[in-house]
Amino acid sequence: MKQDMEKVTWRETWQVFLRSVRLLERYTPGLFLSMAVNAVVSAVTPYAAVIFSARIIDELAGARRADVLWRWVIAAVAVTGALALLQHLAMRWKTAREHTYYYNYNIIYKDKLLGMDYADLEKQETADLLSQIRQNENWAGLGLINIPHFFDALVRGAVGIAGAVVLCAGLFLTPVPAVTGTLGLLDGPVGLLALGLAIAVPTVLASWLQGKVGDVLTSEAMSDEANLGNRIFNAFTSLNAGGETISRALDIRMYGQQALARHYMAGSHTFSADGPYAKLMAGKAGLMRAAAVALSAVTTGAVYLYVCLKAWAGAFGVGTATQYIGAVTALTGGTVALLKELMDLRSTTRYLRRTFQFLDIPNAMYQGSLTTEKRSDRQYDVEFRDVSFRYPGASDWALRHVSVKFKVGKRLAVVGENGSGKTTFIKLLCRLYDPQEGQILLNGIDIRKYDYRDYMDIFSVVFQDFQLMSQPLGANVAGSADYDRERVARALTDAGFGERLASLPEGLDTQLYRDYDGEGVQISGGEAQKIAIARALYKDAPFIVLDEPTAALDPMAEAEIYAQFNEISGDKTAIYISHRLSSCRFCDEILVFDHGRIVQHGDHDGLLSQEGGKYHQLWHAQAQYYDE
Numbered sequence: 001m002k003q004d005m006e007k008v009t010w011r012e013t014w015q016v017f018l019r020s021v022r023l024l025e026r027y028t029p030g031l032f033l034s035m036a037v038n039a040v041v042s043a044v045t046p047y048a049a050v051i052f053s054a055r056i057i058d059e060l061a062g063a064r065r066a067d068v069l070w071r072w073v074i075a076a077v078a079v080t081g082a083l084a085l086l087q088h089l090a091m092r093w094k095t096a097r098e099h100t101y102y103y104n105y106n107i108i109y110k111d112k113l114l115g116m117d118y119a120d121l122e123k124q125e126t127a128d129l130l131s132q133i134r135q136n137e138n139w140a141g142l143g144l145i146n147i148p149h150f151f152d153a154l155v156r157g158a159v160g161i162a163g164a165v166v167l168c169a170g171l172f173l174t175p176v177p178a179v180t181g182t183l184g185l186l187d188g189p190v191g192l193l194a195l196g197l198a199i200a201v202p203t204v205l206a207s208w209l210q211g212k213v214g215d216v217l218t219s220e221a222m223s224d225e226a227n228l229g230n231r232i233f234n235a236f237t238s239l240n241a242g243g244e245t246i247s248r249a250l251d252i253r254m255y256g257q258q259a260l261a262r263h264y265m266a267g268s269h270t271f272s273a274d275g276p277y278a279k280l281m282a283g284k285a286g287l288m289r290a291a292a293v294a295l296s297a298v299t300t301g302a303v304y305l306y307v308c309l310k311a312w313a314g315a316f317g318v319g320t321a322t323q324y325i326g327a328v329t330a331l332t333g334g335t336v337a338l339l340k341e342l343m344d345l346r347s348t349t350r351y352l353r354r355t356f357q358f359l360d361i362p363n364a365m366y367q368g369s370l371t372t373e374k375r376s377d378r379q380y381d382v383e384f385r386d387v388s389f390r391y392p393g394a395s396d397w398a399l400r401h402v403s404v405k406f407k408v409g410k411r412l413a414v415v416g417e418n419g420s421g422k423t424t425f426i427k428l429l430c431r432l433y434d435p436q437e438g439q440i441l442l443n444g445i446d447i448r449k450y451d452y453r454d455y456m457d458i459f460s461v462v463f464q465d466f467q468l469m470s471q472p473l474g475a476n477v478a479g480s481a482d483y484d485r486e487r488v489a490r491a492l493t494d495a496g497f498g499e500r501l502a503s504l505p506e507g508l509d510t511q512l513y514r515d516y517d518g519e520g521v522q523i524s525g526g527e528a529q530k531i532a533i534a535r536a537l538y539k540d541a542p543f544i545v546l547d548e549p550t551a552a553l554d555p556m557a558e559a560e561i562y563a564q565f566n567e568i569s570g571d572k573t574a575i576y577i578s579h580r581l582s583s584c585r586f587c588d589e590i591l592v593f594d595h596g597r598i599v600q601h602g603d604h605d606g607l608l609s610q611e612g613g614k615y616h617q618l619w620h621a622q623a624q625y626y627d628e
C-alpha cells in the first residue's frame, strides 16, 4: 500500500471529495440536498436570536419605545418560530435519507463485487483490499462512509462563517465618534492589525494543532493497530453467536473454550486503559487538543476587549455590542471547526484512494457488445481452438493446447482424474476466465466479442459446489420472486424432486433453510442437488452442464442422476463432467483429460478398445465399483 503514503494535495482532496459525493448521491438520491438544507437552516438559526436580542437590548438601554419593542418581540418570536419549524422539517427529511443511506451504502460494494470479473473476485488481493477498506470504515469512519459527515460540516461551517461575517461587518464599518480621542485608534490600521493578529494567529495555530491530532489518530500505524484489535474483538465476541458461527458452538461448549477465548482477548490491549489510544489521548494528542481549545480563549478575550472598547467610546449600543461579540466568536469558532474538518478530510483522502482503487477495478469481461441471437433452432456452435489457461498467479498450466468442437444437441462427457482440468474447461466455456492463449468461438466469433450477460444466458451449469439461497423453494429454482409456478413444478419433478415437493405443505413457497425463518426446511445434500438441477432445467438454456455431483453421492447414485439427466435434457447440448467413467458411458462423445490436455476422444466402446490409453487405464482402475 505504498501509494497510501504519498502526500495528499488539496486538489486531490477536492476531486476525490466531489467524486465521492456524486457516487453516494447516485445510490441515495436527495441525501446531499437534504443535508445541505438542514445544514443551512441550522447554521442560520442561532443568528436570528443574536440579531433580535441585540435590537431589543439596544431599545431597552436607549429610547425604550414600547411600540418598537413590541414590534421586535413579535418579529423575534415569528422568525425564530418559523426557523425552528423549518429546522425540524429539514431534520426529518435528512434523517429519513440517512436511514436509507447505510443500506444503500453497502450496495455500492455488493454491486461492485457482483459485477466484477470472476478472476478478480477470486484474487486474495481483492478480498484483502475490501477487508481493509471496511475495517478502516468500521473503526473510525475513515473512508467513503464518512463523506456525508464532511459535507454536512463543510456546508454548516461555510454558511456559519458567511453569516457571522455579515453580522460583524458593522463592527468595522461603524466609526468611533471623533470626540473620544485616543480610542479613535481602534478604527485605524494599528487597532485593526492588532485585532486581526489576535484572531488569526490563535485560529491558524489551533487548526494546525487539530490537524496534527487527526493525523496521529488516523495514521497508518494506528489504523493497522485498531484493525487488528477490532478483528480480535469481533472474532472472540462472536464465538458463541448463532448464524455462521453456530457450527463452532458445540465444540466451544464441549471443551470449555470460552475461557481460552477470554484469555487471548485479554492479551489484545488495543482499546485498554494502557493501550496505544489511551496513551495518545493522555499524552501528546490530548495535550495538543487542549492547547487548541485554550488558544481559542485568547481570541475570545481579544474580541471582547475590542468590541467593549468601541462600545465604550460610543460607536454603538450595548445590544449591538453583544451581537458583534456573538458574531466574531462564531466567526473564529466556525473557522477553527471548518479548518479542522478540511484537515480531517485530507487525512481521509488517503483511505479513499483505497476505496476507489477497489471500485475502479476494471471489468474486462463486460466490454463485448455483440448479442447472441436467440435462435429457435438452438444451433449454437462452440469451438475451443488451441486454448491454454493458467490461473492468475499460478505457474502451471491448468489447460494446455485444448482444441475441441461441440456438436449441437449431442451429449458430451468430460472425464479424467481429479485436477486434470475438467472444471477449468467449463469455467472457460462460461467465460468466468479468459484464456491466455488460443480462442473460444461461438458460431465462429470469439466469445469475448459478445455481451457478457447475453453470452451467459446460453448456459445452465450445475456446478460441483452449487449454492442454494435461504429463500422459498420456487424462487430458488426460478432465480426470481415472480415465476411460472407450473414450469417450476415441472422442472422439480423432472429433476426427481416431485415426491418430496408433494410432501411439503407449503409446496413451492416452502422456505429453504432456517437462516431467516424458523419454519424453514433443512434439506439433504441429495435433495439440494435435485433442486439445483431443476434450476438449470428451468433456465432452459441451449447448453446444459452438469459438473460432477458432490462426492457425498456414491457411484450408483451419480450414474442414476446422469442417466435421468440425459433423458430430461431433450434437444439441448449437454456436457457431463465426472471422474467416474461409468456415469458418462452413454455419451456420444467422451473427452479424456489428463494434466490439462485432452489426451483421447471418442465414444465409450472405441476408447475402451484402445488398450494402454488413459481411458482404458482409468476404466479398469475404477471397474471394482461397478463390475458386479
Ligand code: ADP
Pocket (backbone or CB within 6 Å): 122, 391, 392, 394, 398, 416, 417, 418, 419, 420, 421, 422, 423, 424, 425
Ligand atoms: P478437475 O475439475 O479435473 O478436478 P480443475 O479444473 O478443478 O480439475 O483443476 C485443474 C488444475 O487447476 C488443478 O491443478 C488445480 O489445482 C488448479 N486449480 C483449480 N482451480 C484453481 C484456482 N482457483 N486457482 C489456482 N489453481 C486452480
